[in-house]
Amino acid sequence: MTVWGALAGGLLGTVVLTSGLRACSELHLTRMDIPFLLGSAFFTDRTRAKAVGYLLHFAFGLLFALAYYALFRAIGDASWWLGVLFGLAHALFAGTTLISVLLPAIHPRMGTATTAADASPLLEPPGFLLINYGASTPVVTLVVHLVYGGIVGEFVALSG
Amino acid sequence: MRLAPDLPRRSSQAPIREYGAIGDGRTVALIASDGSIDWLCLPNLDSPSVLGGLLDHRRGGRFQLAPEIAFRAQRRYLPNTNVLETTFDTDRGRVRVTDAMTLPRAGLAPQRELVRRVEAISGDVPMRWRVEPRFGYGARPCRIGTRAGVPVASAGADALAVRAWNAGSIVCGPEAIGGEFVASTSRALLVLSASHAEPLVFPARDEVEARLDSTIDFWRTWAGNRSYDGPWRDAVIRSALALKLLVHAPSGAIAAAATSSLPETLGGERNWDYRYSWPRDSAFTLDAFLALGCSPEADAYFSWLLHASQLTHPRLQVLYRLDGGTRAPERELPLAGYRESRPVRVGNAAAPQLQLDVYGELLQTVHRYAMSGGRLDRETGRRLGEIADEVCRLWRLPDAGIWEVRAEPAHFTQSKLMCWVALERAAELAQEGKLPAGHAHLWKATAEKIREFVDSRCWSPERGSYVRAPGTRELDASLLFTALMGFRPGDEARVDATINAVREELSHGALLYRYRDEDGLPGREGCFVACSFWLVEALARRGRHEEAATLIDELLPLANDLGLYSEEIDPDTGEFLGNFPQGLVHLALISAAATLADVPAP
Numbered sequence: 029m030t031v032w033g034a035l036a037g038g039l040l041g042t043v044v045l046t047s048g049l050r051a052c053s054e055l056h057l058t059r060m061d062i063p064f065l066l067g068s069a070f071f072t073d074r075t076r077a078k079a080v081g082y083l084l085h086f087a088f089g090l091l092f093a094l095a096y097y098a099l100f101r102a103i104g105d106a107s108w109w110l111g112v113l114f115g116l117a118h119a120l121f122a123g124t125t126l127i128s129v130l131l132p133a134i135h136p137r138m139g140t141a142t143t144a145a146d147a148s149p150l151l152e153p154p155g156f157l158l159i160n161y162g163a164s165t166p167v168v169t170l171v172v173h174l175v176y177g178g179i180v181g182e183f184v185a186l187s188g
Numbered sequence: 189m190r191l192a193p194d195l196p197r198r199s200s201q202a203p204i205r206e207y208g209a210i211g212d213g214r215t216v217a218l219i220a221s222d223g224s225i226d227w228l229c230l231p232n233l234d235s236p237s238v239l240g241g242l243l244d245h246r247r248g249g250r251f252q253l254a255p256e257i258a259f260r261a262q263r264r265y266l267p268n269t270n271v272l273e274t275t276f277d278t279d280r281g282r283v284r285v286t287d288a289m290t291l292p293r294a295g296l297a298p299q300r301e302l303v304r305r306v307e308a309i310s311g312d313v314p315m316r317w318r319v320e321p322r323f324g325y326g327a328r329p330c331r332i333g334t335r336a337g338v339p340v341a342s343a344g345a346d347a348l349a350v351r352a353w354n355a356g357s358i359v360c361g362p363e364a365i366g367g368e369f370v371a372s373t374s375r376a377l378l379v380l381s382a383s384h385a386e387p388l389v390f391p392a393r394d395e396v397e398a399r400l401d402s403t404i405d406f407w408r409t410w411a412g413n414r415s416y417d418g419p420w421r422d423a424v425i426r427s428a429l430a431l432k433l434l435v436h437a438p439s440g441a442i443a444a445a446a447t448s449s450l451p452e453t454l455g456g457e458r459n460w461d462y463r464y465s466w467p468r469d470s471a472f473t474l475d476a477f478l479a480l481g482c483s484p485e486a487d488a489y490f491s492w493l494l495h496a497s498q499l500t501h502p503r504l505q506v507l508y509r510l511d512g513g514t515r516a517p518e519r520e521l522p523l524a525g526y527r528e529s530r531p532v533r534v535g536n537a538a539a540p541q542l543q544l545d546v547y548g549e550l551l552q553t554v555h556r557y558a559m560s561g562g563r564l565d566r567e568t569g570r571r572l573g574e575i576a577d578e579v580c581r582l583w584r585l586p587d588a589g590i591w592e593v594r595a596e597p598a599h600f601t602q603s604k605l606m607c608w609v610a611l612e613r614a615a616e617l618a619q620e621g622k623l624p625a626g627h628a629h630l631w632k633a634t635a636e637k638i639r640e641f642v643d644s645r646c647w648s649p650e651r652g653s654y655v656r657a658p659g660t661r662e663l664d665a666s667l668l669f670t671a672l673m674g675f676r677p678g679d680e681a682r683v684d685a686t687i688n689a690v691r692e693e694l695s696h697g698a699l700l701y702r703y704r705d706e707d708g709l710p711g712r713e714g715c716f717v718a719c720s721f722w723l724v725e726a727l728a729r730r731g732r733h734e735e736a737a738t739l740i741d742e743l744l745p746l747a748n749d750l751g752l753y754s755e756e757i758d759p760d761t762g763e764f765l766g767n768f769p770q771g772l773v774h775l776a777l778i779s780a781a782a783t784l785a786d787v788p789a790p
Contacts, residue, residue: 053385056344061386072296137296139336139390151296152335152349152388160335161387162344 029106031097033187037111037180038093042086044179048172058168059161060154065127068151069135092118093180100184111181112174119173123157123166200245201226201526204764205748208263208272209430209446210302212289212403213437216446217302218242218768219272219287221261223254230346231300231384233436233443234463234510236324236534238348238382243449243532244523249322253285253304253378256314256368265750269407270429271400272750281311283371290399291406298349298381298389303400306355306376317378318366319350325521325534332360338390339365349388351379351396415481416778418785423744426751427774428480431473434771436510440488441465441496442473443510445755445767451529452713452756452766459525461534462755462767464507464516467493467546468590470553472775478560479782490557494568497550501571502578504546506538506592514539541588542597547579548606548613552673555613558622569623576614577627580634583607590666591702598657601646602666604638609673611635642675647682653689654682656703663693664703665719671726680730687726694719696759698742714756714765717746721776728783736784743777753777 052058064074066088067081096114100106132138132153139150157166202220207227210217217239218227226248228239240248255278263274271288286305290297306315323330323343332341339350339360352358354376356369369376379396381389391399410432416424434443445462452458470493477486496512497504505514518535525532554572558564564572589600611631618628645658656664667690670676670683694701699715700723720743727736746762747753753773755766 053345056346056385059342059345059347059383059385059387064386068296073294074296077296139338150336150338150390150392152338152340152347152383152390154387155335160340160342162342163331164344 029097029100029184030187031094033184034093034097034100034180035090036187037183038090038096039086040183041093041176041179042089045089045172045176046082046085048175049168052164052168052172057162057164060158060165060168062127065131065135065138065151065154068137072137089176092176096177096180097184100181106181106184108178108182108185111177111179111184113177114181115174115177116170118177119170122173123169127158128154128156201242204450204526204754204768205762207748207752207768208265208287208750209433209752209769210270210272210287210289211433211446212291212300213432213435215289215300216433217287217289218446219274221263221274223252223261223274223276223285225251225253225287225302227447228302229463230348230382232510233434233446235384236328237326238321238323238346240322240325240523241320242447243521243526244326247322247326247523249320249326251302251304251317251319251380253306253315253317255283256316263750265426265429266404267408268411268425268429269404270433271404271407275309276313278311278313281313281371282309283307283313283315284309286400288400288403290396290403293399293402295395296389297395297399298391299384299386300380300382301391301396301399302380302382303396304378305397305400306371306378308371308373312370312372314368315355315371315376316366316368317352317355318364319380320364321348325523327521330363332362332365334360335388336390340388341365345385346383347388348380348382349390351377351381351390351393353377353393413481416479416782416785418781420740420744420781420784423747423751424480424778424781426747427777428476428482430752430769430774431476431771431778432485433769435485435489436465439511440485440492441508441510441512442469442489442771444469444507444772445770447767448534449529449532450526450754450765450767453529454527454763454765455529457529457531458713458766459529459531459533460538460767461516461518461536462770463510464536464539465492465496465510466507467497467504468506468543468549469772469775471549471556472772472779474553474556475782476775476778478556479778486557487562490553490562493550493553494571497575498571502574504550504575506541506543506546506588507536538588538592541592542582542585543589543592544579544582544585544587544603545590545600545606547575547582548609548673550575551610551613551617555617558617558620564617564622569617572614572617573624573627576611576623576631579607579610579614580627580630583634583638591664599645600657600664600666601642601654602664602669604642604646605669605673605675608635608638608642608675611638639676643682651689653686656705660705662703662705663690665690665694665700665716665722666702668719668722668726671729672722674729684730687723687730691723698739698746699757699759714758714763716756717743717753717770717773718755718776721773721780724780725776725783728780728787731787733784733787736780740780740784 063081067077226241241250356367448461449459518537520531586597754764754768
């Protein structure tokens, strides 16, 4: 188990997660667009927001991989299926708290139940389990995070 | 609170003539004179409709906004813009509704935004509005709910939000979002914010107002920069603005029309999807853009045409998707159709047809582009040379012709003529050093063979005219291309005779039928408006300035009150038929008016 294994897994896992979400969007399964959600917290220009959003998303992908690594170290074992289990917890956290509650709370342009709508342009909030972005979004989110977790777990295990 | 019912309407769908068009370079909305938006595809013009009442008044969806009481409507475009203004006169006062699809400015704007501004001019007028979104041509289940207090309708990767200010309490039902209010001193604003594969943006009022103002400014600046100064400027500028609506901004492609399946015969089956780009229109498109000083649009269109045709090189497909793709599978939708005209089709089965004339139109376009200063790089020149070689191989084949007939392929005169144009222009470009000259002798020799074929087989001594195809007596308005393309330079007696014969046989008042014989489909269509403007141009090119000017003066009042044309007009009733607004008509209008302005009266 090495940090480098976790970072490599985090990088590849984030690539797969981002591409998977994009593919699901093209397949009309979801309107979830994490780079746009993240980047639009800082920029109103769509192109710039998405570019910065991708960078932020990769940074978060690496940070979460380091958190997985810490958990693997704590329990003294790492494998793809443990990673999948972490991915499950990660998806539940993202769907119930991280993106659905915390992001709207800190995002300057995202609506909440208490926002006065005239204040500024508002982004549609994701809702519980991100369901506002399409009925299939919870499933899509779960699947891509399971894959992410599996990749990080396998890379950490393979890194010795 | 209960959702207000549908506003009453004289019939299921408004006459095509009563629609106006607004757009943003990505999609177009059609608004009837009774304030109902009956056509809007999202996110792009060739995407499935979300408001499709035009093709099925029960299942299609629409966005109604009108006085609750009896009214008379008058409308106009704000001068030199694609922003529509409808004034409703009622017994209780007057209300003005301004409709636009806004263009994004700096800042976080919705992906697509449709704005309806309501201002009372006098009195207190009770108004009612109702949005019935029906995603996927009415086939996809739609969920309506609220997010942060904003009504949202969604289906899969598509969603739209309704924002309303001073427009009454918003009521969300399972199938519609609506409200009622009294238009008096305060200005009301209704906004559709649409999104595809992204979270929705809920815009703020001041930003919407600013975008609306800047959109009006943009259109005025764009129209003001057009360079036509002839006597038909108003019609030409309106046509240019209509064409700009049909330009797909990301690629530069021009859609043939904004709609699908508006019928060429009411109640009939001649219903086609025109939300594709036809290279056939290219020569007219480039001419129009160059004549009006639209250099960026001309460059973008030329670049798109070369890029799209690369996918099928050296063959040219009859039509391409607006993004340059080649697949356009045709299917029928389970919709009632415009006034029961079925089937409703999307996609276009003409795509894989062999239509030889497109090669002539492409090389004519290249010729005009290059001769007006456009640059052709070596690779492009090589590819165009290969296309000319392909014409040498193909010209003897029967084809579906310019009218895309679905009967057996035939040897259409206009197809052969355009093969002659292709090879003549290729040879001229080679002579100018813009195309490789290696095969120029073959192109020239084949062009001469085609000219002989047209003069010997397609000329009818009996009729004193070129005819639709060898061995027939039929005439066809596409024979006017002999004049438009400069066939038989220096010896135009046959061209003049053909113009006269076509005019005599196919005219109905100022309008022309395409042809009068069978085309493989049941039913009778109206007069094809573009042909009438081709006749104007043909007359002007042959020095018959007065006749041409008289004819164009008769044709311009046949447009609707906003200056827009559909593909066809019923010559007896004046009713519009076919897809709307149709680019080819407006291209032909600009080309005719520009030719008339360029050719001095004798």
